[in-house]
Amino acid sequence: MTKDKLTIKYIVIEDEPLARRGLVKLLKDYECLECMGMYSNTEDARMIMEGQQLDLVFLDIHLPEETGLEFAKLVPASIQIIFTTAYPNYALESYELNALDYLLKPIAEDRLKKAVDKVINHFQKNISEQEIVTQTDHIFVKADRKLFRLELNEIQYIEAMKDYVMIHTKNKKLMVAMNIKTICNQLPGSDFVRVNKSFVVNLNNIESVDNHWVTVAGFEMPLGASFKENLLKRIEKHTINR
Structure with missing residues (x-):
């Protein structure tokens, strides 16, 4: 999810090819939704x-090997x-798992719209809360x-x-x-910003970045391949905004 323009990244997990493609086709009408992939399992x-x-x-x-x-x-x-x-008959169990919604197939467009509206409202609320933070x-x-107070x-x-x-702070x-x-x-x-699954760095304290490593305060940490593009974009944007 990005703040500047609400972008909600989603995937579809559905073992029926027609149902998979049909759902993504319907979701293309919503500009704020970005499909990151379709999977059968x-x-x-x-x-x-x-x-x-x-x-x-x-x-x-109902999926092969492992249920939803x-x-x-x-x-x-x-x-x-x-x-x-x-x-x-799975509706109750789905809500116990804190599912945002429960759609019955075949999915009607008006019912899908209600679900998407619920998604948008959820993430807009999150953005507002994050902006306060x-x-x-x-x-x-x-x-x-x-309780320790940490200056960002x-x-x-x-x-x-x-x-x-x-x-890790400058002093402790x-x-x-x-x-x-x-x-x-x-x-x-x-x-x-995250640079791999295990590390988050303060952009203001990055000393160097190459194809495989990020250095902060003299400490080198691996740069995950799937995190690299986002990190470089964030560095560029951070530099422009300073």
């Missing part, structure tokens, strides 16, 4: 979900789910049973460690009990 879909920033999944329930309901339990909370199925120049984090310009980079992150390191996506949501996207 969850295994293939996982590859793009690991390497790209996604906002939304249109997910069939099973797959949904593993989808990060930041990615919204709309179930698509021919069976109405980015108006501040600091965040509070809990470490060692204390003091944060050099953040390292993921399973259910924790290590925040703090181990915080939250995952990397959670803390990313607290940071202004204008200054912080």
